[in-house]
Amino acid sequence: MASTGPTDEYGEMNETQTWPELAIAVYDRLTGRGAEITYEFEDMEVDVPNKIGDDADHARWRLDGTLKVSTRAKSENKLK
Structure with missing residues (x-):
């Protein structure tokens, strides 16, 4: 999977492990845009x-x- 998940408390990207996590990360980035x-x-x-x-x-x-x-x-x- 890609490194396109939510960030941790230090602003570092978390490693996306599953398809649902990837879908959530993509949706979160697009929300409001x-x-x-x-x-x-x-x-x-x-x-x-x-x-x-x-x-x-x-x-x-x-x-x-x-x-x-x-x-x-x-x-x-x-x-x-």
Whole structure:
């Protein structure tokens, strides 16, 4: 993985170890910069559990399309 994770208390970059960490790091860097992240799915199936544990039932979600995530900066103006 790349060295593009959050920084530690000394401002040094932490080593990204997993795909979710990489996704979080990329999203954190883009937040507030007018960024848009687009995910495209083609016949993707996900089994979603209804609870934690070995005896959980699962619902099958089918994804076929586009999901867009947009970010924008918060206004610095506050009402008094």
